[in-house]
Amino acid sequence: MRREITGFSNPTVKYLRSLREKKHRKREGKFLAEGLRLLTDARESGRVPEILVMAQARDPHPLLRALEQAVEASGGEIVKTTPDILSKITGKDNPQGVVGVFAEFDTSLTALDRSAAPIWLVAQALRDPGNLGTMLRTGDAIGAGGLILVDDCADPFSVEAVRASMGAVFTQKLARAPWEEFIGWLRGGEGQLVAASLRDAVPHRGAPYTAPCFVLVGNESRGLPEDYEAACDLRVTMPMRGRADSLNAAVAAAVLGYEVLASLES
Amino acid sequence: MRREITGFSNPTVKYLRSLREKKHRKREGKFLAEGLRLLTDARESGRVPEILVMAQARDPHPLLRALEQAVEASGGEIVKTTPDILSKITGKDNPQGVVGVFAEFDTSLTALDRSAAPIWLVAQALRDPGNLGTMLRTGDAIGAGGLILVDDCADPFSVEAVRASMGAVFTQKLARAPWEEFIGWLRGGEGQLVAASLRDAVPHRGAPYTAPCFVLVGNESRGLPEDYEAACDLRVTMPMRGRADSLNAAVAAAVLGYEVLASLES
Known part of the structure; x- marks a missing residue:
């Protein structure tokens, strides 16, 4: 018409x-x-x-x-x-x-096939739609299956997120779930949960990643809650050579995501 | 008062x-x-x-x-x-x-001491102040000396850039110059210019980086002009496993910057 x-x-x-x-x-x-x-x-x-x-x-x-x-x-x-x-x-x-x-697409966890890709990105309480879209774009680049949004995140269907995704909103799977639902779903099958973290963490380079690897980053201001980090299989940290103790959330996901990709393909 | x-x-x-x-x-x-x-x-x-x-x-x-x-x-x-x-x-x-x-600080190239750090970030015609601030923040994290803004970039002193830098605008050196001035200054001393590129590039992982290493990323839409890439000492590319052929500029700088850091410290 x-x-x-x-x-x-x-x-x-x-x-x-x-x-x-x-x-x-x-x-x-x-x-x-x-x-x-x-x-x-x-x-x-x-x-x-x-x-x-x-x-x-x-x-x-x-x-x-x-x-x-x-x-x-x-x-x-x-x-x-x-x-x-x-x-x-x-x-x-x-x-x-x-x-x-x-x-809008179906964003239930049950619609995800975790065996479809070796890497999945997970964001917890991510508030910036630009960061969210950038994570989708990075997910496409590293061959991730999709992005799982845990707890109260920015809207992946906002104009800003769609634009920052550079089209990846149409190719990456999207799921949304509260933490309890996500962790229950994750533990119902194979999957290694890896947090970008400062607590009790090993260097991100050379860490023992296994597929399917779920790369988790936390809220822009507060990072991940301590009990969420404790529930992860692996906590890794990136070098911090300056004054700051954290990276932009989308940057952290990308640096870690590329490390996981290199590790799984080597 | x-x-x-x-x-x-x-x-x-x-x-x-x-x-x-x-x-x-x-x-x-x-x-x-x-x-x-x-x-x-x-x-x-x-x-x-x-x-x-x-x-x-x-x-x-x-x-x-x-x-x-x-x-x-x-x-x-x-x-x-x-x-x-x-x-x-x-x-x-x-x-x-x-x-x-x-x-505002002095942003002339002559105020930079290239021997003060092993890595420097360089952005060409970067238009998004959030990306610019994020690059400053990443520069702090990887121990870069500062950020050089080539050609017409977003204003590093804008509220958005200052906020996204998370304080790194105060710790990273900032310089601004047109390309001809920058390349003249660079070639007047030691320094390897490395472009994130798709043309005639080697994999970013394991590439022969040397300090001081200047990591160059281009405009968000157009990337780097071809002759700028040709003037670089090394062109490297990150894996692209999906549909897209590029990363967000600040993400590209971070993934490449962390690789350079790991290489120089190994």
């Missing part, structure tokens, strides 16, 4: 704008992804938007045509509108010309 | 607010740092704010007393104000209770 929207007060504009807020995303079970590159990553990963919104003035582009065809083939809706209205939807002065509305 | 400000229209409030904008920071040569932890890091690194702004209602704290004493001892100014005015200055609903105004 195709239609045009030329009025700011159109209810679809209001609906699309509302998806920038968590409570509306949660109620609708939908989220936004912006930009031709991101939407092409989604399409190539088998995720097609339910609604594709584009500016009428937009130059034709082969990837945009491919996207339109995919949306039409899957029975989705294509909305053409003005650059001004697109700016209003995206909240940006120079919107990237195309926005997609996607259905 | 101590004084109180109770009016929103006080010129000092306007001045402090203006330092949130780059053009005003540049004109004044000053920048803001917020929060007791950050200001304590600064003090312990020998950097004392010229002006210390705090809420009158703020609970006494030994670290705050130490900060006040340091400001008084260095002839600085202490401004007490209301929580509302502090919110106006910081642009946050819940300001961290204390804000410092610092003089």
Whole structure:
């Protein structure tokens, strides 16, 4: 289905704008992804938007045509509108010309197949959506299966997280669970839980990693609760040669994740 | 000197607010740092704010007393104000209770002593202040000497960069230079220039790093210009096991930086 929207007060504009807020995303079970590159990553990963919104003035582009065809083939809706209205939807002065509305994915632990990948990233109470998206992007790079969000984390379907993921939100599995549920699920099968930690830890380089390896990082300010660390199979620490005693959470996950990858492949 | 400000229209409030904008920071040569932890890091690194702004209602704290004493001892100014005015200055609903105004540092290359550290981070056209601050924080962790900003980068004295640095803006050296100036300076002494690259690159693990090693990452969207990469002594690449062909810039700097550290210390 195709239609045009030329009025700011159109209810679809209001609906699309509302998806920038968590409570509306949660109620609708939908989220936004912006930009031709991101939407092409989604399409190539088998995720097609339910609604594709584009500016009428937009130059034709082969990837945009491919996207339109995919949306039409899957029975989705294509909305053409003005650059001004697109700016209003995206909240940006120079919107990237195309926005997609996607259905949120299943994020239950039971949908994860832990044997599908040698590494999984786990974040506990991670509050920064940029860090969350960056962890998804890193997960893709190290061949992780996905990202498990433990306790109250930032929303992986926020515009910031989706953007920082650089498309990995469409390729990495996502799961969300409180700690008790996560640790119960983990102990119901194979899996080594490794914490980036300062307490009772061994050097991250040369530590005895085994697959499937679950790499756990904690909240940006507080780190991991002590009892969570105690429940891990391995606590590792990265060198700290300066004044600070911690790394950015997404950086810690990446440095440790690459070490696990090198260890498992050697 | 101590004084109180109770009016929103006080010129000092306007001045402090203006330092949130780059053009005003540049004109004044000053920048803001917020929060007791950050200001304590600064003090312990020998950097004392010229002006210390705090809420009158703020609970006494030994670290705050130490900060006040340091400001008084260095002839600085202490401004007490209301929580509302502090919110106006910081642009946050819940300001961290204390804000410092610092003089910007000398950021010329000639002020750098390359023999002072085995690793230096270099960013080219880095646009995200959060990435920039995260690189400073990582530099502190790996024992780097500082961060060199090549071409047109985000402002390291922006509130976002200062915050993401977690205090490392006060401990890492900072320099800014166009590429031609940087490469001329680099070749005027010892130093290996290593690019995180996809072209003509060797694996980052086990590459022949030598100190002082300058770790170069490029712009978030475009990466490094091809001729910049060609001018490097070594081009290394990190494993990419997924769909994406690049990492977040601050993540790439960290993964590579930790590898260089391990290599130089082994």
